[in-house]
Amino acid sequence: MTGRASARGSAFRPSREHRRIVFLTGAGLSARAGLPTFRGEDGLWAVHPELERAMHASALPDCIPDLWRVWPGMYAAAQRTGPTPGHRAIARMGAAVITQNVDGLHQTAGNRDVAELHGDAGRAACLGPDCTWSTKLAPGDGERAEDHGAPSLCPVCGAPTRPDVVLFDEMLPADALERAERLAREADLFVAVGTSGVVFPAAQLAPTARRAGARTVLIDVNPEDPVSARAQFDEVITGDAHDVLPQWERALNGVRSSTFLDPFD
Template sequence: MTSPRRSAFVPGPEHHRIVVLTGAGLSARTGLGTFRGPGGVWDLEPELEAAMHAGRLPGSIPQLWSVWGRMAGIAAAHGPTPGHRALARMGAHVITQNIDGLHQAAGSEDVAELHGSALRATCLDACCDWRAPTTPGPGERAEDHGVPAACPVCGAPTRPDVVLFDEQLPATDLDLALELARSADLFAAVGTSGVVFPAAQLAPLAREAGALTVLVDLDPPSQAGPRTGFDLVIEGDAHEVLPAWERAVNGVAQRSFLDPFGS
């Protein structure tokens, strides 16, 4: 059974390996918004959701460049939020469903990107391992984002390195996520309910391995199902909760001078 909400919780000295699963809610402050639910990207622009299905390739490639390039550009222009920076400063290991690169920009080193990255291009041919960093911006062509339209290795079209519906998650990142979950003594899901598989198995996996599991969300789900993997549910702003955790982990008595910036 889920424990009562206790917003005053902070990691203690018994928590040596903090692992955090993050979702769109952590990056929403940058202007990216969330994808599902009322007011989400798929709700406001349903034609974009249709374009995100792998079965629409290769015809959907211009739309993919436009959508993901724009989102990567928004993230790059805004930069990491206080929540991203707090996770980096406390040395948390990160598993993210986000594609915006903000964890790495904040300084996090161990980041498993379950849904890929809008800051990379990849080859449409799954048998080709060509990848390259992009320069996010507007436009429907690969060249608008600093990469060639044809793969320089095999000649196939290039596309954003983002996982589409009906595609497999990157095996290396999924394996890292499972390893991190098993090794955690404190596992938190932030800005995501974590109800979509395989992310949904991470909190139960961490708990089974002995970790305390915590859900941090402004509006956590009221249904019992999504909460069953968590020992503790904190209803609060991640950009306040995570800096408080970071101060506890690093023994800082007052707010870090970095906390107010990047809001």
């Protein structure tokens, strides 16, 4: 997703007949904002192997300082850089979003209909299994909740607090997953960007959309498994989403130039 390539393999573009466009987005979309992807030679797990270990629910509560040390800072870095051209184009198309990202960039770009499958690194949550307390963070530096504007102990139940991100072996937020499935069923165009979309439960969303009658599209600069992708999606566009999506948006909205609208191109 982060390389530069022209769109190949499909000349598809959405039209005004597509009234309910839904995007499924992953780490590849935010890489342009300077955020690392998780896997691969330069991925977050390779650079910070201790964080991968800390991202397992079985490591709680001992891993909480590692979580505080990394996630609020990543959220703050994303907000400082701001949304990418891809994020802005998705927002200007008025699309709904299902995201595996925790950086808040879709909301910053202007999207209001966002289902966050993996949580929100800009919020704190209670570790207590039955407590719903959460609060917005003021990200800083450090490995304590107080370093990021949150209490270390939940003010409701007294349990430890943590960044509101989903760890390995944790269930996805039920409300976000239910919302994602609803969006997939209601879509007439379903587009996966920055993610292979093959990891469950996200992997069920494109087939769900297709069964409900949506056209399904994958945009990826280098699909990991092109054969599998073409079996799962009606259209596979091999290209950089930060080129493809602004083109789509300009075509839908009748805009000739991106000079003003895409200042980061």
